[in-house]
Amino acid sequence: MTIQHPNFGAMAPDRVIIFDTTLRDGEQSPGFSMTLSEKVRMAEALAELGVDVIEAGFPIASNDDFAAVKTIAETVRGPVICGLARSSPGDIVRAAEALRPAERRRIHTFISTSPLHMKFKLRMEPEAVLDAITASVTLARNHADDVEWSAEDGTRTDIDFLCRAVEAAIRAGATTINVPDTVGYAVPEDLRRIFSTLRERVPGADAVIFSAHNHNDLGLAVANTLAALDGGARQVEGAINGIGERAGNCSIEEVVMAMRTRPDSYGFSNGIETPNILKTSRLLSTITGFDVQPNKAIVGRNAFAHESGIHQDGMLKNAATYEIMTPDSVGWTKSNLVLGKHSGRAAFRDKLVQLGYGEIGDNRLNEAFRRFKDLADRKKTVFEDDIIALIDETVVRDHERVSFEELEVRSGSKGPSTADLVLSIDGVRRSARAQGDGPVDAAFRAIRELFPHEATLALFSVGAVTPETDAQARCTVRLQENGRLVDGQGADTDTVVSAALAYVHALNKLLVKRERREPEALSA
Numbered sequence: 001m002t003i004q005h006p007n008f009g010a011m012a013p014d015r016v017i018i019f020d021t022t023l024r025d026g027e028q029s030p031g032f033s034m035t036l037s038e039k040v041r042m043a044e045a046l047a048e049l050g051v052d053v054i055e056a057g058f059p060i061a062s063n064d065d066f067a068a069v070k071t072i073a074e075t076v077r078g079p080v081i082c083g084l085a086r087s088s089p090g091d092i093v094r095a096a097e098a099l100r101p102a103e104r105r106r107i108h109t110f111i112s113t114s115p116l117h118m119k120f121k122l123r124m125e126p127e128a129v130l131d132a133i134t135a136s137v138t139l140a141r142n143h144a145d146d147v148e149w150s151a152e153d154g155t156r157t158d159i160d161f162l163c164r165a166v167e168a169a170i171r172a173g174a175t176t177i178n179v180p181d182t183v184g185y186a187v188p189e190d191l192r193r194i195f196s197t198l199r200e201r202v203p204g205a206d207a208v209i210f211s212a213h214n215h216n217d218l219g220l221a222v223a224n225t226l227a228a229l230d231g232g233a234r235q236v237e238g239a240i241n242g243i244g245e246r247a248g249n250c251s252i253e254e255v256v257m258a259m260r261t262r263p264d265s266y267g268f269s270n271g272i273e274t275p276n277i278l279k280t281s282r283l284l285s286t287i288t289g290f291d292v293q294p295n296k297a298i299v300g301r302n303a304f305a306h307e308s309g310i311h312q313d314g315m316l317k318n319a320a321t322y323e324i325m326t327p328d329s330v331g332w333t334k335s336n337l338v339l340g341k342h343s344g345r346a347a348f349r350d351k352l353v354q355l356g357y358g359e360i361g362d363n364r365l366n367e368a369f370r371r372f373k374d375l376a377d378r379k380k381t382v383f384e385d386d387i388i389a390l391i392d393e394t395v396v397r398d399h400e401r402v403s404f405e406e407l408e409v410r411s412g413s414k415g416p417s418t419a420d421l422v423l424s425i426d427g428v429r430r431s432a433r434a435q436g437d438g439p440v441d442a443a444f445r446a447i448r449e450l451f452p453h454e455a456t457l458a459l460f461s462v463g464a465v466t467p468e469t470d471a472q473a474r475c476t477v478r479l480q481e482n483g484r485l486v487d488g489q490g491a492d493t494d495t496v497v498s499a500a501l502a503y504v505h506a507l508n509k510l511l512v513k514r515e516r517r518e519p520e521a522l523s524a
Contacts, residue, residue: 184217
């Protein structure tokens with residue numbers, strides 16, 4: 001049956017709306033906060049990927065969140081731009097104000113419906129919750145034709161009450177009904193049954209889109225989302241790389257490729273440009289400083305790697321023996337080795353296009369090429385992962401207050417290490433010498449001397465980008481201050497330089513976060 005939707009028109013029965021919440025639920029993950037410019041860059045990438053709805057943030061949470069939603073509404077075209085709001089009038093009006101510039105807008109309002117949440121979180125009786133649903137959706141419809149209503153903790157809600165709540169939301173004008181597995185408790189059969197029951201029992205259910213928003217606490221988010229489609233849901237909510245509260249959300253790239261790879265089981269269509277998946281995943285990793293694990297489905301670096309001799313033999317004879325999708329279908333290339341010190345700018349630009357960085361500007365290209373040549377002079381072989389690490393470092397350091405200039409360390413088994421460090425702080429070069437227990441400690445002490453701060457070091461890790469002895473070291477530094485967590489990354493063939501770059505990167509993120517009030521923790 002065709003559904004008439006205010007933002008999507010006549011919806012074919014097999015069309016699935018892709019609702020991306022990377023910028024809202026995803027950003028609530030500890031350490032994943034993004035600056036305004038980073039959010040806009042990510043939203044533009046999501047639009048290029050082909051998502052149908054971008055949940056840009058929670059406008060009432062802070063002035064920063066409001067500005068991000070408003071700026072994305074002003075600048076990003078194509079997807080519906082959505083803002084989250086609780087059931088209170090202030091939240092809804094604030095969301096409507098932020099979304100006003102969007103060419104296509106949606107207000108997403110929610111309230112808890114499970115007995116546990118109503119009793120201990122809301123301290124409201126069920127009838128009062130039903131009244132709140134009616135009032136909030138009615139108000140939202142006064143500000144937007146497209147209103148999504150969510151039953152927080154929906155999968156732990158009594159099914160009879162859930163039917164009443166959904167009926168109230170539809171009657172008040174909701175166009176999309178979302179039943180989130182907020183705490184990742186459900187199993188696939190639960191989702192299939194819930195959506196089937198709602199579509200069968202609730203008056204008006206045939207005129208709205210049902211949506212699934214599943215968390216991954218039991219590792220079942222994608223399986224639950226696919227089961228929800230079996231039950232009649234036609235919108236799926238998730239995040240790039242599966243980021244989100246606790247164990248994360250349904251991974252957009254995984255559920256999309258499941259639909260594409262298994263049309264025999266999931267005969268649905270969507271608007272995702274799958275060759276852009278890897279590029280979008282890597283951009284998010286660059287912005288947040290969190291890489292996906294190597295064996296992550298679709299976007300992990302081992303997703304299309306084959307080491308076993310048996311597998312390699314099969315691949316040489318027919319790739320389909322061990323690959324159920326082609327690497328290029330999600331944005332991967334097949335080459336392993338790239339470029340060297342004799343390569344020119346044209347070859348370098350061509351490789352960036354292959355890796356998904358074709359949109360890089362001339363100034364950034366020139367800086368990246370200079371750093372590539374420096375790296376090529378120091379390494380025998382430059383791999384694709386070396387290029388990715390180099391470009392990521394260049395892209396993420398826009399508009400920084402503190403930048404790394406020079407570092408010289410002296411260390412050994414006799415006595416403390418010494419670091420001579422030069423930083424540029426607000427455009428002014430400053431230098432300091434510090435001693436420490438090892439060269440990394442000395443470098444970090446020098447940074448603190450040049451730019452005093454109270455943040456504590458919560459994590460320091462080192463890994464090699466590639467396996468050789470002259471490989472680049474990739475360091476991660478996590479700083480903590482007044483409940484804020486930020487992560488910075490750096491890559492260099494010198495491990496101490498990489499560590500200093502990572503610390504400076506984290507420090508720049510911390511300076512941005514100091515000026516913003518953290519969004520209230522929500523998990524619709």
